[in-house]
Amino acid sequence: MxxxxxxxxxxxxxxxxxxxxxxxxxxxxxxxxxxxxxxxxxxxxxxxxxxxxxxxxxxxxxxxxxxxxxxxxxxxxxxxxxxFPKISEDIYFENECYSAILGIGTSTNYDYIKVINELNQLGCQMLMLSFKSDSDITSEEILNIFKATTNSFLRCIDVVIPSSFENIFSKDFLNQNIRICSITYLGSEQFKTEENKFHVLIKRIKDEELNWTEKIVRANFTFSLKSFMESKKYNIALNRKICIDEFGFIRNYINHQEHFGNLSDTSTSISQVFRSPEFQKKWKVSNDLIEKCKSCKFRYCCFSNTDLHYSNEKWYKVNSCQDFESVKENAN
Ligand code: SF4
CATH class of the missing domain: 3.90.930 (Outer Surface Protein A; domain 3)
Incomplete structure (x- = not known):
């Protein structure tokens, strides 16, 4: 040497x-x-x-x-x-909104086409469309929803849908809707994950509904220079995300308790809610500010949508990992 x-x-x-x-x-x-x-x-x-x-x-x-x-x-x-100077930790977001989830079920009476257009105005990049098993939506309505995404800024659409709608996602349909990244079929006969020839990830699960409570596992960790820098200042899962549940409530994440209005109230504007300091409050609660997480070696890659609560001037995750060691096992 x-x-x-x-x-x-x-x-x-x-x-x-x-x-x-x-x-x-x-x-x-x-x-x-x-x-x-x-x-x-x-x-x-x-x-x-x-x-x-x-x-x-x-x-x-x-x-x-x-x-x-x-x-x-x-x-x-x-x-x-x-x-070889250090890489700048400054972070710049090209789009106001990064991701959104729309829940659609029998009780849904908000105008999803209008919502998609509003999300597009916010520059939304990733959209999850989650159709519940009890949804009485018709195939025609589903096709109209996808039509509304055609000229959008969206880069990726994840679909969660009962397997009874599988016939919609034909070869021609996927050719025309190239933004679809994944389709999860609910109520499938078997559990299977595969990538089809259109590079769409097809997941088949037996459950009738998606379980929104996440497990903290290695597979959910995220690594990129951008997400690392973002994680130093923001909560990488909640930052620039908006979710509308099947009842029209606007939330930071679909299973969070707190909501920020309902779309059935005609005076509720998605962009107004999205830009409000109350809605954005948890975006800046990085793992460095959360008890337990702030002293964890995974704090700059651990991606978790779990709700946060504030008590005695400290932030906590509502669902945290069981213990450091179990995550360590998953990580190595
Ligand atoms: S303590 Fe658990 S939840 Fe917190 S950052 Fe570490 S792995 Fe993630």
Whole structure:
């Protein structure tokens, strides 16, 4: 190893420590690497130093550790350590609204076409259409809903629908509705997940309804440079999200208790609610501000729509993970 070189941790690899251990978030390759507290401290200290000075401080044994992190491509050797500035943590959102969920059931009497148009004006990117099993909606109405999405800004539509409507999603229909990313068929005979030739994820579940209570599992963690930066300042699940349940109540998430008005009240405007400080209050409650989560090594990738409650000047998640260790098992 050339002792005149300097060691640098890659700028897209972030060291995060918590009460439950330490991690390297490798954001370009979307992976987590578990490291010991000692390795965390050492990496923090040797980043930007010359190999010569590192060996002087830690002895020759440190070379094994450096070799390991070079092999894992967490760090690299360079002649010019100052040429790699930190990535800016400033975050900029192109669209006001990122995602929305519309619940549609027998009791639904809001105008979904109008709602979709309003969401489009807010620049909504992701839409989940959740048709309940008891919905008395007709195939024609469903087709009209999709028609309303045709010229929208939407990038992805997830559909949850009783399997009895499967015939709607024909080859021609999927060819025309290329924004559909996934379809979950409720009340299927078997549980199965597959990607069809239109790159639409088809999930078949036996349940008649979707269970909105999420489990905190590794599969729900999200890794990207943008979501990492967002997670430092925002609640990545709730930020810029709006949900309208089957009864027309506007909520931060479909199963939250608190609501912010009902669409049956003609004076309720989606954009007005969406832009109100009351509605946006939980958007900025990042994991760094939530008890337990703030000392968890997964706090910058844990994606959870769970409701939050505030008590004695502290934020808590209503549904948190059982314990750190169970999540750790899922993560490794
Ligand atoms: S819910 Fe659990 S895994 Fe997620 S950030 Fe909080 S403590 Fe960590």
């Amino acid at each position: 050339d002792k005149n070189k300097y060691l640098r941790v890659y700028t897209d690899c972030y060291l995060v420590d918590g009460d439950n251990g330490s991690l390297i978030y490798d954001l370009s390759r979307k992976k987590l690497l578990s490291i010991s507290q000692t390795a965390y401290n050492i990496l923090k200290e040797i980043d930007g130093k010359s190999i010569d000075s590192i060996i002087s401080k830690f002895g020759n044994e440190i070379i094994k550790i450096i070799d390991y992190f070079l092999m894992e491509e967490v760090c690299f050797l360079t002649d010019s350590p100052t040429s």
